[in-house]
Amino acid sequence: MISMPPFHLLCTLIGLLLLPLHINSADPDLLQDFCVADLKAPLSVNGFPCKPEAKVTSDDFFFDGLSKEGNTTNIFGWSVTAANVLAFPGLNSLGISMNRVDFAPGGLNPPHSHPRATETGVVIEGKLLVGFVTTSNVFHSKVLTVGQMFVVPKGLVHFQLNVGERKALLFTAFNSHLPGSAVVPTTLFASRPSIPDDVLTKAFQVGNDVIDNIKSKFSS
Ligand SMILES: *[C@@H]1O[C@H](CO)[C@@H](O)[C@H](O)[C@H]1NC(C)=O
Secondary structure (H helix, E strand, C coil): CCCCCCHHHHHHHHHHHHHHHHHCCCCCCCCCCCCCCCCCCCCCCCCCCCCCHHHCCHHHHCCCCCCCCCCCCCCCCEEEEEECCCCCHHHCCCCCEEEEEEECCCCEEEEEECCCCCEEEEEEECCEEEEEECCCCCEEEEEECCCCEEEECCCCEEEEEECCCCCEEEEEEECCCCCCCEEHHHHHHCCCCCCCHHHHHHHHCCCHHHHHHHHHHCCC
């Protein structure tokens, strides 16, 4: 005759079996900036719905948007061409995407962060100073030349500056189909509506004249 194990042993055993479930029970990451609940909608998703399989063609899995040089005639002297899910729908839900970044001589990809992705990149042309700052406020940087790579851990503020004589070209890759980009200068000084001057004067310990001057650079 099989005797029942004591109740507390049974509880421990069940607890051990459920342990992996508890470890994996965090919320899934967002695939976009937000997904406000429409409590009455019949269906809503975090991401994008799928095209019916019968309508999928080979073209859905190829993209030539990164073959063209971007226009770097702007205040930063740079251009980002994104191959994310919005431009290349075949990437939907696959957790991957790329960017092409063109730099005029002296061009800057200004300090920014990607809320949903770690970034890696390889220099294709030219010479770039690549840097990021950790949450402990430590700055890591290096000058990279053709074929050299970098990594920026998810969410950290980073930049690339063209320190070569000629234009530069960089390809980057992300572990998100839509990494998102919070560009520090435009986030702080060109949001719509504007962040109140009182916040920025206090944050940067300067007067309204300085804040208004910076805001005016991005007002176009
Ligand atoms: C590049 O952008 C500038 C500024 O927007 C514009 O004046 C110029 O025509 C563009 N050049 C090309 C080749 O599209």
